[in-house]
Amino acid sequence: MMNFKHLFDNGKVIYSANCYGNNDLEIVDKTEEGESIRLLLVNGARESASYNKKEYRNDLVFRYSIGFNDVFHINNSLKKCLLIGGAGFSYPKYFISHFPEKTLDVVEIDSSMVELAFKYFYLDELFDDYNLYENKRLTIYIMDGREYISTTSNTYDAIFNDAYISDSPAEGLMTFEAVSLIKKCLNPNGIYVVNVITAISGEAAYPLFSVLAYIKQHFKYTKFFKCRLDTPANEKQNCLIFASDAPLQ
Structure with a gap:
């Protein structure tokens, strides 16, 4: 891997390499809405910030x-x-800093991604500021997500599935069998949350309907919403599905 710095119209690239096999990774600093942000891009898609x-x-x-x-x-x-x-551990940073009574396990398949999160996305500061080396509120497992849910004896109150490479999901976590394994990892009345990049209508909506069908076969209650109301229904967008055997209100 080689570090270098140069300028593009869409920001300043501070790191570039391959990840998840032969996928292009860039870390870019830019200003959006008046704020300086750092983006993790995989094949041009925003994975973390x-x-x-x-x-x-x-x-x-x-x-x-x-x-x-x-x-x-x-x-x-x-x-x-x-x-x-x-990925860049953006949600774990928020979780640890805003929910002091809760704990989070994170499964990430690529060890180099964890290294980049420590080096470029301030994960090192989080561990120091919240004494995470001692209190173990954040535990990182470097392994395939499907393998983890297949082998772990841990159970959880909530499971978030945000396993993507660029804008493509980890397909092994989107099957009927994977949803069954995820449910076995949930405590009674626990909640499963999955991020799905999909359209709401048209041919590009297939991922939504297939995943939602699998989830509905395993959970009594489901709740769905798209994250940007201004995005046309036939365009791909981030959507969230919540599922539980307890009512979702």
Whole structure:
């Protein structure tokens, strides 16, 4: 891997390499809406982001990540949580800094991605600021997400599935069998949350309807919403599905 710096119209590239096999990775600093942000791009798609100002570094840039927090509006007593897909660790930073009574396990398949999160996305600061080496509120597993849910004895109150490479999901986590394994990892009345990049109508909506069908076969209650109301229904966008055997209000 080679570090270099140069300028593009869409920001300043501060790191470039391959990830997840032969996928193009760039870390880019740019200004959006008056704020300096750092983006993790895979094949040009935004996988993670962080504000660069220290006072904002644990805040969330992406709207769908903010939507993850709705799970705690549904049931704030959820304590032990799992995130599949760490990337730049933007959601773990928010989670640890905003929910001091909760713990989070993160499964990330690529060890180099974890290294980049520590080096470029301020994960090192999070561990120091919140004493995570001692209290173990954040535990990182470097392995395939499907393998983890197949082999772990851990169970969780909430599981977030955000496993993507660019804008393509980890297909092994989107099958009927994977949803069954995820449910086995949930405590009674736990909540499963999955990010799906999909259209709402048209041919590009197939991922939504297939995944939603599998989830409805395993859970009594489901709730769906798209994260940007201004995006046309036939265009791909981030959508969230919540599922549980307890009512979702």
